[in-house]
Amino acid sequence: MAEDANSSAKYRTAAAAVEQVLRQAVAVAVPGMSAAALCSYADSLVEAICSSVFRKDESIERGVAFPTTVSVNRIIQNCSPAAGEDYTLREGDVVKIEVGAHIDGFISSAAHTTVATNSPATPVVGRRADAISAAYHASEVAVRMIRPGQSAANMVKALGLVASGFGCTVAAETFTSQIDRFVVSGRNTFANRFNPNVPVPNLTFEAGEVYTVDCTLSTGNGVARESTFSPAIYQRDVGQQHSLKLRASRTLFTSVRNQHSVFPFLMRGVVGSNQALKAGVAECVRSRLLVPFAVTMDKEPGDTFVAQFKATVICHHTGPVRLTRALPMPNVQSATSIPAESEIGQILALDCEAASLPELPRLKSQIQAPIPTQQPVDQVSMDMS
Template sequence: MTTYDEETLKKFRLSGKILRETREEMRLFVREGMPIIKVCEKTESLIREKGGKPAFPCNVSINDVAAHYTSPPGDTRRIPEKAVVKVDLGVHIDGYVTDTAFTACFNPNHKRMTEVAELALKTAVANVHDGMAVGKIGGIIENAIKNRGFKPISNLTGHSVGRFLIHAGTSIPNVSQLSLTKVRTGEIYAIEPFVTLPDAEGRVEDGSEKTIFRFVKTKSLKSSYSKKLSKYIEANFKTLPFAERWLRGGVPKEKYGDAFRELLKSKSIMAYAVFIEASGKPVAQAEHTVLITDDGCEVLT
């Protein structure tokens, strides 16, 4: 795994500061009935106003949708009444990524589940240290959730982060696992418990919607507009995820649809499916990015 010099750590810390401020402002902003696109665009504009860049499109995942929903262009959906709303946001400074999430819960029946996600995160952060196996971190998270009467999502994980990389290779499970992989001083990880109800399946499946994308590689393309759009995506986002909302300046509006479809068909870009809890139960999430230290960790977000 990668460790970082002090100049690079300054960029991670600035990224985390911007993200922390944005998260806390968005906690106060999100409301029932609000257009989802308003949440996405407000989050992303705050990040830019504070001097950062979005590391990925703001995710607003509601109820049984656990992750990976962002508003497509012209989205008309609104946050429903009594919703469990997960807001996942990221910042990069010169490519150095931090990642955080919170749950806005408007359903009194699920307030405790939301609190347990935060408690599980707090417990993991309080216990992680240099040399700890990632499977043990997962066990700490799992116990914190199950001991309070809820269930972790077993196939969603935290992850190492890197330069222009949201998932940099190492996963931090949310359940106990046998693993030889250990976290080390100087490495940076996003820890993110996902919590659901005790009678849920406790795992996610791919949904049919795909609203987040990522550049994969330059391919041979037929259309000059596809080539132009591919170059625009690579230049602006590199290997970080993006939303179609961010692409309207890439090519003329009337050429955009065909160009984007060719990029998908050629696998120049990939699409992320939304993740849905397999039994349709609501999910809560909490997340911090941390820098591992000899005797613990520094919370960057």
């Protein structure tokens, strides 16, 4: 748990890696940048950084805890496009980048929203600004509520108040999740979007727990549907057992078990160009041995924008301790503000400690950032209706 010195050091080191990678990825999220190249770049950085720490114990598992995703505009989550479905960032795109790392199973993850632009000094206004401001403030509220005795129900209520204040909604299928060693989504996991048909779990946060808080807000109705992007991220369900019929399925699943433990992974990293392995994916999914992460988008068409900020937080007995520190908010100007005397304003005024993160070693081999290219006229659109 977080109070143990060894596990705390690993949590903090993973958080330092995530922060560094996220900063570098956001810096190159500019018009003309390939989303596929950006995901690959960030994942390579995570692997390289994690390989450079705790080197005396080479036997421990480390690296990507969740593959980097780059989800643009209406896309809600889980987009790590393959080359055939790549998307080139355009001027004005609202770009959500999520990064996850672990050291010996101790996980830190974070997400940040930026705007792809060649004019960063010009403030972003309108509904883009509303979505980003709403998600940013929702995240800051949620982080401050990870304190002993606070309830999940109160957090969900507060997130709804922030969203409605900016004329936005909390996106469906986004969660606050308790994490633990090798556990991405623990027993205390709940949806951040209020649903009258699904009661919020009757739980209160307790000292020593660690949470990831995913605040994803939309200018649309927030209802999620699958996009046209194929699932790229999968995870083993270690609780399932099944006798596979196809040789391709058995070979694929053996490769997955040999290459990956419990963390989500990119299927293209396992399959590569081997079409025989690809043929086994469907049976593994039907048998529930592998679970795909659908790429979802807001169901409402038109100029709908989704923004995301995600943090990893320790519930300390003195209050929240933020492992993954927030990057500077994008240059946005929303017409909406939060009064200091309001309920939300009072929550934002609460203290939130930033964890002291270790200094990471310099990489022996630098990983070159991808270079933006001229944007093609025809490309897969992340704004598909």
